[in-house]
Amino acid sequence: MQAEFGIPGVIEVVPGVNDMPTLVLTHASGASATLYLHGAHVTSWIAAGKEQLFVSESSAFSPDEPIRGGIPIIFPQFGDGPLPKHGFARTEEWHPMHAEVSPDGVVTATLYLHETQQSLDVWPYDFLLELKVSLEETRLTLDLVVCNSGSRPFGFDAAFHTYFRIADINRTAVQGLQHVTYIDSLRDSTLETESRPAIRFAEEVDRIYVNAPDALRIDDEENERVITVAKNNMPDAVVWNPWIAKSRRLPDFGDEDYRQMVCVETGNIASEFTLDPQATWHGRTVLSAE
Ligand code: TA6
Numbered sequence: 106m107q108a109e110f111g112i113p114g115v116i117e118v119v120p121g122v123n124d125m126p127t128l129v130l131t132h133a134s135g136a137s138a139t140l141y142l143h144g145a146h147v148t149s150w151i152a153a154g155k156e157q158l159f160v161s162e163s164s165a166f167s168p169d170e171p172i173r174g175g176i177p178i179i180f181p182q183f184g185d186g187p188l189p190k191h192g193f194a195r196t197e198e199w200h201p202m203h204a205e206v207s208p209d210g211v212v213t214a215t216l217y218l219h220e221t222q223q224s225l226d227v228w229p230y231d232f233l234l235e236l237k238v239s240l241e242e243t244r245l246t247l248d249l250v251v252c253n254s255g256s257r258p259f260g261f262d263a264a265f266h267t268y269f270r271i272a273d274i275n276r277t278a279v280q281g282l283q284h285v286t287y288i289d290s291l292r293d294s295t296l297e298t299e300s301r302p303a304i305r306f307a308e309e310v311d312r313i314y315v316n317a318p319d320a321l322r323i324d325d326e327e328n329e330r331v332i333t334v335a336k337n338n339m340p341d342a343v344v345w346n347p348w349i350a351k352s353r354r355l356p357d358f359g360d361e362d363y364r365q366m367v368c369v370e371t372g373n374i375a376s377e378f379t380l381d382p383q384a385t386w387h388g389r390t391v392l393s394a395e
Contacts, residue, residue, distance in 0.1 A: 110204040115212055121148075122166035128201065130212045134242035141172065145199040145216040145236040148175035150245045152394035157245075157332060159270040159366035161358045171195040173357040174268040174366070176247065178236060181228060181261035183374045184290075191266065193224050194234060202235065212240040219254065231255035245392045253380040260379045264339070264372025265390050272327035274364050278303035279344050281321040288313040288375060306367070309348035315375045317342040323369055331395040336371040339388040343370035 106126065107118040114131065121127040121141055127148075130138045139149040143166075150157045160174030171177055171191070180194035189196070199216040206212050215237040220230065231254045239246040247265055271277045283302045288294050290311040299314065303324070321334040321342060336342070345368040347355065352363045371390045380386055 106201060110201045110214070112204065112206060115206055116204045116214060125166055128204070128214050130214055130238065130240045132212050132240050132242060133210050136240055136242055138238060138240045138245060140214060140216070140238055141166075142199050142201070142216065143168065144171060144195040144197065145178050145218065145234075146172045146175055146195065147238060147245075147247075148172060150240075150392070152243045152245070155328075155330070155394070156270055157392070157394050159268040159362070161362050163357050163359050163362075165357050168198070169196060170357070173355070176268070177266040178234075178249065179262065179264040179266050179370075179372060180234060180249075180251070181230075181232075181259070181263070183262035183264055183372065188227055192262070193227065194218060195266075197221065197224065199234075199236070210241075214238050230257065230259040232259070243394045247390045247392070249388050251380060251386045253382050253384050256382050258379050258381050260377035261386075262372065262374055262377060263386070263388060264341075264343070264370050264374050266343075266368060266370045266372075267334075267390075267392070268366050268368050269323055269325075269332055270365060271323070271325040271367055272365070274306050274346060274367065276326040277367055278305050278324040278326070279321065279367065279369055280304075280324060281318050282314050282342065282344070285314045285317050287315065304344055306346050306348070309346065309351050311345045311347075312343065313374055314342045314344065316340050321369060321371075323367065333391075333393045333395060334369055334371060335391040335393070337389040337391075338386070339371040339373060339390060341372060341374040343368065343372075343374060345370070 164173035182192040203215040233252040237248040
């Protein structure tokens with residue numbers, strides 16, 4: 106794989122935890138990103154000398170488990186339903202498709218996934234997914250393309266379930282969602298409207314913001330740091346922190362991990378998108394470390 110996709114010092118094929126293969130992208134500025142073929146899962150994004158993503162030290166790194174943290178790829182189902190929770194894309198082995206450095210130094214790697222017997226057994230549709238990860242000095246751009254390569258329309262959800270690393274959840278705010286309608290996953294999916302300009306945390310929060318603004322912001326006040334989240338063609342956003350009780354129930358998440366993470370997720374979540382045969386859907390999210 107190194108011979109075909111590696112670029113010395115820029116894109117390296119490196120054994121990750123439990124020797125699971127990864128691509129490590131390194132930008133000329135020193136920024137870097139680590140991408141497991143398992144789930145096409147970004148587990149590290151270092152910008153401005155800081156790790157921007159959270160991965161639990163209790164996470165499993167095994168072929169049939171999702172990695173807890175980083176940027177899980179959610180497809181074709183968000184949340185609970187007839188498929189395994191959050192769909193199968195995050196536990197399938199993706200394949201390298203392309204890797205390059207652009208003339209202006211942007212480092213990109215693209216992985217793909219198509220239907221397998223395992224996926225067909227639970228979801229009888231032919232598809233092609235492509236995830237492109239683009240690394241610049243302070244930005245990480247995620248492009249997800251879904252292609253219906255079959256002969257029948259299918260409905261799907263797709264999302265980046267991003268776990269951001271923060272210093273202290275008690276000094277963290279998510280901005281940009283005031284006045285947005287949300288589905289409260291903790292209160293029987295009741296519809297509410299966000300009243301606060303800044304969402305802060307003092308209990309478990311698990312909300313799907315419907316047709317949310319494309320520009321969101323995470324204030325990591327303890328670190329005097331801001332991460333911006335810009336989405337395109339991904340109408341919805343989720344804000345999640347498990348807080349104390351749920352943290353204790355999650356086997357692959359430390360009891361105190363909730364203090365150092367917040368999920369701000371972007372995607373096509375609240376309602377399925379229907380894709381006709383041979384049609385494609387393209388969602389983009391740009392993460393910027395200010
Ligand atoms: O995105 C929020 C959520 O749906 C929460 O309900 C919580 O379950 C979280 O995803 C993690 O889900 P997972 O299947 O990765 O444990």
